Amino acid sequence: MLLIPCPLCGKRSESEFIHGGPVGADRPDPNAVSDAEWVDYLTVAPNPLGPVQEKWWHARGCGEWLTIWRDTRTHDIVEAPDGIK
Template identity: 40%
Template sequence: MRLTCPLCGERDRREFYYYGAEDYLRRPGEGAPLADWDDYLHLRDNPAGVTKDLWYHEAGCAQWLLVTRNTVTHEISGVELVAGRKE
């Protein structure tokens, strides 16, 4: 699979670190039951179809990217920066 980084251009996916699906910010709150933390840390959905995933360009520009892709066809339909580039 190849991703097109908005800053670096087309790259092999091995340059990137996959962080997770779009629910990556849904952490249990302070004081949440241990079962909620167990679910958050160990249970993952495995959706078939279009997803939005967070990727980190580890071997490139060190930017966080939001990648829209189809898990069935492996088609990448969008890659965007999560935050503005800092110089």
């Protein structure tokens, strides 16, 4: 089980969190991109190997959103908010 370090609550089980997805590029203006680019933005999820910056919501805890770096090969958290590990 993944233990996610919350800056307010300490290390907590991933079952208390909702995965918000990887931190990505800003949402494009749908009127400024082609239909194919818009469909790709909406439907193609990045799935890189290695460290990925992700958003997590502590839904069953303090309610904070946090950003962590997680290695997708090992699921190890390689960097947590405010240096918490």
